[in-house]
Structure formats: structure tokens, C-alpha cells
Amino acid sequence: MTGTGSPVRVLVCDDHEVLRHGLRTVLRQAPDLAVVAEAADVDEARSLAASSRPDVVLLGLDAQGSGVQDLVRTLSGRGIRVVLLGEACVGSDAVDALRAGARGYVHAAVSSQRLIEYVRAVARGETVLDPSVTGELLTRLDGERDGDGHRAGQNPLTARQQAVAELVAEGLSNAEIAARLQLSRATVKGHITVALRRLNLRDRTQLAIHVHRATQPGAGVLPVEG
Known part of the structure; x- marks a missing residue:
């Protein structure tokens, strides 16, 4: 349900x-979800979103039309939350969207x-990433920023991973x-997985120790001890 109980x-x-038929059938199993429109392409989705006023849009990444990325930007600007539907192999179109x-x-x-559960979570304002693609997505999302490596003492984590x-x-x-951060549990797990890999740590205990060391006065990002 939304904040108004609808x-x-x-x-x-x-x-x-x-x-589309399968998605409609699944979503109609939940009394707190209502499929208000179906679109076969990006242009139709843009038009129907204006008339049907959805809270959430399930958008197939292979939908044809004038641009998935532009549609996402338009809908997000109207306060409509977009969830991408795609394959296990994450492409640049997903990252751009x-x-x-x-x-x-x-x-x-x-x-x-x-x-x-994902649709409900997004409607509540959370961000959701399917566990099967979380690691790859998070790596690709911040990969361009990092290049081939990091300078000594430079924090390799994004702001969200650091948080x-x-x-x-x-x-x-x-x-x-x-x-606390209004994320799904799967997304949190993905951020931790990527942080461990980027810091060359084994588990969350080492991650906690690393953070405590790094926050000491004058400390940067410290190397991991054997």
C-alpha cells in the first residue's frame, strides 16, 4: 500500500x-499492488505513465523506443520509481539507466x-538489486571512477560503500x-561484498577493524595485515 492506504x-x-502477461498475473496475486497499465515499448510507456500515474514502473531493458535512459530520467523526475528488468549479464544500458x-x-x-517484495520495497523508497547481479552491477557502477587501481592512502570505496x-x-x-540507509538487504550485502574485495579483506570483522583503524587521527586507508 502507499502512504494513503491505496x-x-x-x-x-x-x-x-x-x-507482460506473466508480470501482470504475478502482481495481481498481491492485494496491495495494482497493474494500471501495460506498454509494449518506451514511447508507449512514456505516454501511459502520464495518464495512468503509476507509483512504480517495471521496465524491460530490451524495450524498443526512443531511449530507456531518457525514459528513466523523465519518470524519476516526476517521482515515479523505475525498476529495470534484465538478464544476468549486466550491460552498459543497465548501468546508464x-x-x-x-x-x-x-x-x-x-x-x-x-x-x-521488490515492488513493495521500491514503493517504500528503497533501492533493490537482484542478488544474482548485485556484485557485477556495483562493480560496474563505480568502476569508471576508479580506473585500473588506487594510489596509496586513497580510499577505494564509494560514498555509499563507505557508509x-x-x-x-x-x-x-x-x-x-x-x-538506516533505506536500501534492500540484498543491496547492503552487495556493497559489503564489493567493499571486502576492493579492500582485500576476508570478512565483516576485518572490515570493522579496518574502518576503526582508518578513522584514527592521521590515518588513511591502511593496508591489511596478514
């Missing part, structure tokens, strides 16, 4: 009729219950971090 209004956009304001990425083969790491150091669970 069902979450969903627009489905994909150029495959069978997939997320940079444009999309609030999540869901594998097209997601289970019915998980899809419903998650600091909450890990405070002893918060993934669920508590998700609530």
Missing part, C-alpha cells in the same frame, strides 16, 4: 507480450514472491543497515 500502482513495460535514476535491477527470471562499512563497524546487522 494499492501501489504499477505500469509494466516490455516488448514481449508473454512476459541506474545512473539516470532507476531504483533497482531485477533478473527477468525472478521468483513471483521476490518480484512482489555501509562504517555501520558494519558500529556492529549493525545487514537488516539494520538496510533500514
